Amino acid sequence: MSDPKKLIILDRDGVINHDSPEYIKTPDECHFIDGSIEAIATLHKAGFLVAIATNQAGIGRGLYTKDTLAKIHKKMVEAVEREDGRIDAIFYCPHHPDDDCDCRKPKPGLLHQIEKHFNINLNDAFLVGDSWRDIRAAITVGTKAILVKTGNGEMTLEADHDLTGVVVCDNLAGAVDWIITKGIA
Ligand SMILES: [Mg+2]
Ligand SMILES: [Zn+2]
Incomplete structure (x- = not known):
């Protein structure tokens, strides 16, 4: 691939790992969706930068600490590395929904943090979310x-959302396949 590298931004819960209404509070509660770890590795091997942008209001709610979140992410990063892949950065919003921060999605703050970190134009990036x-x-x-x-x-x-221009895929493995075969063509 020619430089600069393209950036793929992934939501975490419901995309990489199974989500839970009880929140993912420990590494043991973090179960990867079939094929998602391999799909992230495929992105890295195809020359993409991979970033995660995740709302983690469980921290704001006092359900788990930033240290525990770091352990959950370590489990994820190491699983990807075992497949010879790489997660280049993880950005999260730790705030309570009532905090009115500028980083809790749908606000774009996390994406701007990622833009700054990689010094990359977000118009050239892809985001995968559920x-x-x-x-x-x-x-x-x-x-x-x-x-x-x-x-x-x-x-x-x-739900009644305007999904004009949004690509729909079965799962992260399907999304990665689309990105590599059609998205950058
Ligand atoms: Mg999600
Ligand atoms: Zn926030």
Whole structure:
């Protein structure tokens, strides 16, 4: 691939790992969706930068600490590395929904943090998410949005959202396949 590298931004819960209404509070509660770890590795091997942008209001709610979140992410990073892949950066919003921060998706703050970190134009990036708040954040900053049907995906599809221009894939493995075969063509 020619430089500069393209950036793929992934939501976490419902995209990489199974989501839970009880939140993912420990590494043991973090179960990867089939094929998602391998799909992230495939992105890295194809020359993409991979970033995660995840709302973690469980911290704001006092359900787990930043240290525990770091352990959950270590489990994820190491699983990807075992497949010879790489997660280049993880950005998260730790705030309570009532905090009115600027980083909780659908607000675009996390995506702007990622833009700054990589010094990359978000218009050239792709975002993969399962919830409307992910897709909304992507649309706000001009990033190509891919909705997966895992996690909240089916619910997002059935709800009354304007998904014009949004690519829909079965799961992260399907999204990565689309990005590599059609997205950058
Ligand atoms: Mg999600
Ligand atoms: Zn926030």
